[in-house]
């Protein structure tokens with residue numbers, strides 16, 4: 001799957017949003033990749049996950065025993081990666097503010113895990129998820145995401161395999177360009193402000 005194919009999937013899902021968005025990090029952006037709209041079509045989600053799995057080096061792919069993803073955005077993406085890899089898929093939640101495995105999800109000590117995100121902007125959520133996997137006893141051998149919009153700045157501390165890298169502007173809240181400042185801001189994600 002080429003970058004143009006991936007963008008066509010996002011476009012077909014009406015997932016390339018324009019406006020004024022408050023991101024998980026608090027940064028502002030005129031563009032938002034709404035992966036939930038991409039993944040609302042299970043066949044599309046499966047196609048994208050299979051394309052991403054095909055990009056993983058064979059040795060790495062064979063080593064992955066579980067996929068763990070941070071809720072909410074990572075849940076369906078991680079589930080589709082679990083299906084494509086043929087391994088269990090679990091997710092992390094943060095009802096107390098810190099990611100943890102709940103719902104009876106558990107892993108054996110040393111389990112080799114792929115951490116799957118929908119979108120990486122600053123990489124903070126991914127790093128928090130990887131730390132939670134370590135607390136649960138797992139070893140994150142790689143990270144993956146549908147979209148890396150960090151412009152190469154996100155350091156996750158493990159090999160990182162995004163399906164597509166997109167250069168999308170972000171701004172500090174106190175440094176907005178006038179055209180963005182003129183539009184009311186919305187916050188689509190679930191991280192507490």
Ligand SMILES: O=P(O)(O)OC[C@H]1O[C@H](OP(=O)(O)OP(=O)(O)O)[C@H](O)[C@@H]1O
Nearest residue numbers: 024072073121122123124125189190191
């Ligand atoms: O790389 P970062 O700067 O951390 O940003 C990316 C994160 O932001 C979004 O989640 P959000 O916290 O908005 O919540 P959600 O997954 O519930 O939508 C997205 O799903 C990633 O987890």
Ligand SMILES: O=C(O)c1cc(=O)[nH]c(=O)[nH]1
Nearest residue numbers: 023024032033119121189
């Ligand atoms: O950084 C984020 O919070 C973010 C950006 C984006 O484009 N899409 C998304 O779901 N989250």
Ligand SMILES: [Mg+2]
Nearest residue numbers: 071072073074
């Ligand atoms: Mg998220």
